Amino acid sequence: TVLVVDFGAQYAQLIARRVRECHVYSEIVPSTMPVSEMLAKNPKAIILSGGPASVYAEDAPAAPEGLFETGVPTFGICYGFQEMARVLGGEVAQTGVAEYGGTPLTVGSEGVLFAGLPAVQSVWMSHGDSVAAAPEGFEVTAWTPDTPVAAMEDPARGLYGVQFHPEVLHSEHGQAVMKHFLDAAGCRPSWTMLNIVEDAVEAVRAQVGPEGRAICGLSGGVDSAVAAAIVQRAIGDRLTCVFVDHGLLRKGEAEQVERDFVAATGVKLRVVDASERFLKALSGVSDPEEKRKIIGREFIRVFEDEQRAILADGPVDFLVQGTLYPDVVESGGGTGTANIKSHHNVGGLPDDLRFTLVEPLRTLFKDEVRRAGEELGLPPAMVWRQPFPGPGLGIRIVGEVTFDRLAILREADAIAREELSRAGLDREIWQCPVVLLADVRSVGVQGDGRTYGHPVVLRPVTSEDAMTADWSRVPYDVLARISTRITNEVREINRVVLDVTSKPPGTIEWE
């Protein structure tokens, strides 16, 4: 295990992911954790994350007592590097010169971190304070025009630090620097997908026991699918999956779950076609919040009915959930990390929950879940599905949701998805909602006749985490193909418009 000590949430997760990309298991711990507790986790190495604060700020998080005397190889990044320098007797100065963005780094001595790397390389900087003098025993190995100590190391004591952010892709050789540290610390690359899946299957088997039964709700998304596939491997038919088809999925998605997923995993599946029930409940409703509430409420009711039916066959003690590591970290789950927000998967469960949760993805990041899905042989379209909201197309029809309108939107959405995929843009685009403005009509002309149809909005966005987003600069010829095909192939649509709003101020979805 590599411990990533968190001095500021958003940096730590990225570092933990980069470590795992080197096939070494990593875990995030808060900077308030006592060193004795860290050592109890038997870490091979410790990495100190960056953070927003100046080491001189009043509320600056300090490194826990004794962190640099553990003998465990330790790597400080940005704030963590400055904290290392401060505690060990170096000089951290408020130079007043902030460095931000891509910066040329001069490597004076390759040492351990820069072995075999170019003497000048671009690194990503984001800091106000600087280390003016390294502590005794350290060699200064790199600098930039404004930062005299941009990297330092004391291999004899196993201590290393860099001012820049090796974890971000803008640092040209960041991943190599990270790897050099891990190698020097003696971390073996044993965190592979096969091991991850096997370990997860074993853990579920141990938790559920030889007799236990479990249920799992499938949404069509990758998380619940991978979680279910792992549990199926562990306990076979003692897992029952429930798929509530609310009729608000996109074209082909219900079939993906009912046919392809079942074929790939052998999961025992109960499908509930509840589309009529949902449509009826949504009839006459156009207010977005109202729609969301209705869909959420109906979903829980249908799922509870199914639970009761399954319970009639005997007791079920376990509920499978696709909770991911970022949710666990952000909810302070078990590690003592500051509680930033209660994620609905973790903190928001009802108090009278009668099930014990089985969460086989609790230690995994999204990209690891996708690779685990590939390892498990799940349908690629499911594994690589872009984010799709729980309320589905119900919140992509501005106006009342009806059967006919859903059919129109499904066709338009399928065309947009197909063309974006064909253009190779799936990984570049975070997601591309297609929104039907069902209450808007405009005049058009097609063939010899006047048309009076609806517009659809294309909303392609790029994003890191959906908290902020920018509209994607999709090439004009791709937009042209999408527009031509939608207006030709979907009779009711006579206009395609592009949403060029970032988030904020716009949200990604329209409702």
Ligand code: XMP
């Ligand atoms: P907004 O529209 O708030 O969306 O910018 C941010 C991200 O969340 C997705 N989204 C949802 N996901 N249930 C979900 O599981 C929901 O009710 C929901 N609403 C929005 C949205 O697609 C985007 O990825």
